[in-house]
Amino acid sequence: MQNIKLLSAFLKVNIQMALAYRADTVVNILLNLMWLGWELLSLNIIFSNTTTLGGWGIGELIALLGVFRLVNTLMIALIWPNTEKFNQSIRDGSMDYTILQPVNSMFLVTFSRITVWRIWDLVLAVILIVVGINMAGDVTTPLNILTFILLAITGTLIIYSLWIVLIAMTFWFTKFDNNVTILQALLDSGRYPATVYPAWLRIIVTFIIPIAVATTIPLQALRGELGAGQVVLFVAISIISFWAASIVWKLGLKRYSGASS
Amino acid sequence: MFLIIKRLWQVNWAEQWQYRANLLMYLMYWLVSPIIYLAVWTSIANAKGSVNGFTANDFVTYYMVLLICDQVTSNIVIHTFGYKIQDGSLSGELIRPIHPMLTNGLVNNIAFKALTIMGLTPIWIILYFLFKPDFSSVSMTGILLAIPAMIMAFFIGYLLSASITALAFWTTRIYSVHEFYFALILLFSGQFVPLTLMPPVIQNIAQYLPFQLLIYYPIQLILGRLSTEQIIQGYVMSFIWLGVASLLFNWVWRNGVKRYSAVGA
Numbered sequence: 001m002q003n004i005k006l007l008s009a010f011l012k013v014n015i016q017m018a019l020a021y022r023a024d025t026v027v028n029i030l031l032n033l034m035w036l037g038w039e040l041l042s043l044n045i046i047f048s049n050t051t052t053l054g055g056w057g058i059g060e061l062i063a064l065l066g067v068f069r070l071v072n073t074l075m076i077a078l079i080w081p082n083t084e085k086f087n088q089s090i091r092d093g094s095m096d097y098t099i100l101q102p103v104n105s106m107f108l109v110t111f112s113r114i115t116v117w118r119i120w121d122l123v124l125a126v127i128l129i130v131v132g133i134n135m136a137g138d139v140t141t142p143l144n145i146l147t148f149i150l151l152a153i154t155g156t157l158i159i160y161s162l163w164i165v166l167i168a169m170t171f172w173f174t175k176f177d178n179n180v181t182i183l184q185a186l187l188d189s190g191r192y193p194a195t196v197y198p199a200w201l202r203i204i205v206t207f208i209i210p211i212a213v214a215t216t217i218p219l220q221a222l223r224g225e226l227g228a229g230q231v232v233l234f235v236a237i238s239i240i241s242f243w244a245a246s247i248v249w250k251l252g253l254k255r256y257s258g259a260s261s
Numbered sequence: 262m263f264l265i266i267k268r269l270w271q272v273n274w275a276e277q278w279q280y281r282a283n284l285l286m287y288l289m290y291w292l293v294s295p296i297i298y299l300a301v302w303t304s305i306a307n308a309k310g311s312v313n314g315f316t317a318n319d320f321v322t323y324y325m326v327l328l329i330c331d332q333v334t335s336n337i338v339i340h341t342f343g344y345k346i347q348d349g350s351l352s353g354e355l356i357r358p359i360h361p362m363l364t365n366g367l368v369n370n371i372a373f374k375a376l377t378i379m380g381l382t383p384i385w386i387i388l389y390f391l392f393k394p395d396f397s398s399v400s401m402t403g404i405l406l407a408i409p410a411m412i413m414a415f416f417i418g419y420l421l422s423a424s425i426t427a428l429a430f431w432t433t434r435i436y437s438v439h440e441f442y443f444a445l446i447l448l449f450s451g452q453f454v455p456l457t458l459m460p461p462v463i464q465n466i467a468q469y470l471p472f473q474l475l476i477y478y479p480i481q482l483i484l485g486r487l488s489t490e491q492i493i494q495g496y497v498m499s500f501i502w503l504g505v506a507s508l509l510f511n512w513v514w515r516n517g518v519k520r521y522s523a524v525g526a
Contacts, residue, residue, distance in 0.1 A: 027437045034444055042453055049312045049458060050305045178286045185290040189297055196304040200391065201296065 003107055010112055018116045025117045032121060039065055039191070054196035056223075061192070063132025064219050067152055068190040069125035071214050074156060075187060077118035078110070079163055083180050085113055090170050093258045106164060106249050133222065140222055147231055148222040154238035155214030159183070161238075161245035162210065168245075171252030182209060190215035269365055273372040281376065288380050292328070298453060299324035299392070313458055321394040322484055323455055325385070330407075330479045331452065332381055334414040336370045338362070339426045339439050346429035351521070362423050362514065370419065398485045406492060407482040413499040414475045420506035421471065427510070430517030445470075451477030471502040 018025060043065070047058045056064075086109050089095040098108050133140055166179045186209045194202050194212035205212040217234065220226050277284070299320060306317040315323075342362065345351040354361040425442055429435045447453055448463060450472035456464055467473045478495045481487050487495070 024434070024437075027434060031437060031440050034441070038444055038447060041448075045454060045459060046301065046305070048460075050309060052308070053301065054304055178283060181286040181290060185286070185293055188294050192297060192301050197297070197300045198391065201300065 002103065006103065006107070007111060010114060011116070014114045014116045028117060029120065032124075036124065054193045056193050056219075057136060059132050059135025059137070060219060060223065061132070062135060063129050063222065064193065064215060065191065066125045066128030066130075066132060067215050067218055069121060069128065070152065071156065071159065071190055071211070072187065073118050073121045073125065074159065075184065077115040077121070078113075079180055079183070081113035081115055082110055083163075083167055086167055087170060087179070090174060090256075095256060096258055099253065099256070105253065106246060109167070110160075110164070136222075141224070144222050144224050147226065148218050151218040151221045151226075151231065151234055152214065154234050155210075155218055157238040158210055158241050159214050161241040164245040165248050168248045168252035171255040183211075186211050193219065265359060266364065266368060269368040270372065273365070273369040274375075276369070277372045277376050281380075284373075284376055285380055288377055288384070291332075292381075292384065295324045295327055295331070295452075296388070302454065315455065315458070318395050319455075321392045322396060322398070323480060325388065325392065325394050326480045326483050327452070327476060328381065328385060328388075330411060330414075330476055330483075332374070332378055333411045334418050334475045334479070336415070336419045336422050337373060338366055338370055338419060338422045339435065341369055341373075342366050342423075343426050343429050343435050346427070346517075346521070347433065355518070355521075362427070362510075366423070367419065399483055400485050403483050403485045407479045410474070410482055410495065410499060411479045413503055414479060417471050417499070417502050417506050418475050420503075420510040424506070424510045424513045427513045427517045430520050446472050446475070449473060450475050451480065471498075471506070474499050474502060 040062075043058060043061055046053060047061075051057070053061060086095075089098065099105055101108060133145065163180065163183065166183070169179060186205055189197070189201070189205045190211045194205055194216040197205070202212070213234070217226070221231065302312065302315075302320040302324075303317045306312050306315060306320055310316075312320075345354070345361075351361060354365060359365070421442070422439075425435060425438050428438060432438075449456075449467040449470050451459075451467075456467055456473060456477050459467070467477075474495065478499075482492065482495070
């Protein structure tokens with residue numbers, strides 16, 4: 001409850017900050033639309049040369065693009081701005097003030113900055129997913145759609161946990177301010193089904209930097225390719241990784257000793 | 262002049278070397294897209310036998326050469342120079358008797374490039390063994406023809422990016438302009454897919470734009486896929502665009518510096 005109140009306070013502050021740069025917001029939204037145009041064009045180019053990509057049709061790839069954009073929004077609206085602030089706070093010691101607050105520090109560190117205009121990107125992503133599912137039409141059942149939503153959430157949770165672990169590393173290595181570049185680097189792999197990648201790349205994006213877990217896997221659920229056992233497995237993995245991440249965070253906090261002296 | 266350039270090189274090389282960990286991350290970041298396109302298109306070609314005459318091997322060789330060409334012809338001037346105009350630290354460079362962008366900025370970019378190519382080499386060799394491309398169509402003549410073409414392409418790209426960077430004299434939104442420029446490159450350079458697979462409209466427009474000179478043209482030269490006529494046409498276009506880009510940069514820079522009044526002054 002307290003966290004929800006805090007979240008709405010953060011949103012308010014961030015909206016005020018965004019309103020100070022209205023023209024930038026408009027430019028950013030236009031650029032965002034341009035990229036959407038490019039993404040759809042590139043899918044069109046691919047599908048004017050073939051009817052399936054790794055067995056997937058164009059509807060499924062549009063839905064995948066929607067899921068990819070959800071993860072991408074998470075990255076741009078939350079992960080980048082908060083990481084930047086966090087790295088700075090470790091370097092100059094302003095992390096002190098965060099720890100002094102009577103709230104979960106992990107929550108404070110990961111949600112205090114939100115790039116508000118990106119929320120409109122979430123709307124676009126949902127539209128893409130709905131349109132894509134409709135185009136893929138005949139293969140989906142309500143149960144598949146439910147597991148799809150469930151696995152999209154668990155996949156996002158896994159990426160969130162990985163992010164926590166990556167930034168917590170900064171407690172040990174103060175100069176590690178490249179901490180999330182590795183996530184960003186592999187993010188683009190989420191645009192296409194991981195099943196078309198060569199084995200080594202598939203292993204990297206599934207097990208090491210699990211972008212595919214939040215993009216390809218939910219789509220596979222939508223196509224009804226996953227058994228009940230696998231769905232349970234992914235839910236379990238996401239809970240375990242969140243739990244592990246909070247332990248790493250707590251251990252890291254113990255290492256923190258301020259920036260002066 | 263030679264002494265100045267030598268000293269600039271030492272300073273910039275030392276500066277870039279200091280950031281070698283960042284550089285490795287940049288390289289990772291930049292490598293992923295071409296490898297993904299490679300995977301997507303080879304998977305389609307394998308499923309269908311060929312795409313519009315392109316076999317799986319044609320795609321592998323295309324993107325493997327693209328990694329090299331793109332690294333040679335691209336630049337990061339907007340990131341290393343844009344902020345200098347914005348925060349006023351350009352003033353110190355303006356009072357020197359050399360052109361800030363055409364000497365210091367240029368040498369800085371070349372030092373960066375030298376380092377990334379050093380980093381790329383082992384990765385490229387690993388990729389070579391992973392994908393096992395058949396490079397039998399590559400000839401010495403092709404490579405020799407591609408080298409001057411790539412050098413010209415680097416300068417065309419550098420001057421165009423430098424012009425965008427110099428827009429910082431007027432506006433704070435150069436990064437948005439640059440994002441748009443980057444989209445044009447994706448669309449018209451052959452970075453996403455060999456240009457012949459693009460829609461005909463885009464192919465027609467691309468012919469007259471400088472972007473295909475940065476990527477598509479040198480790749481095709483190296484892979485030996487061009488007729489003599491096309492080779493000559495590419496060189497002529499390179500000369501024309503080099504001229505246009507120099508004029509453009511000169512004009513933007515001259516007018517920009519006149520407007521410059523250093524932040525805080």
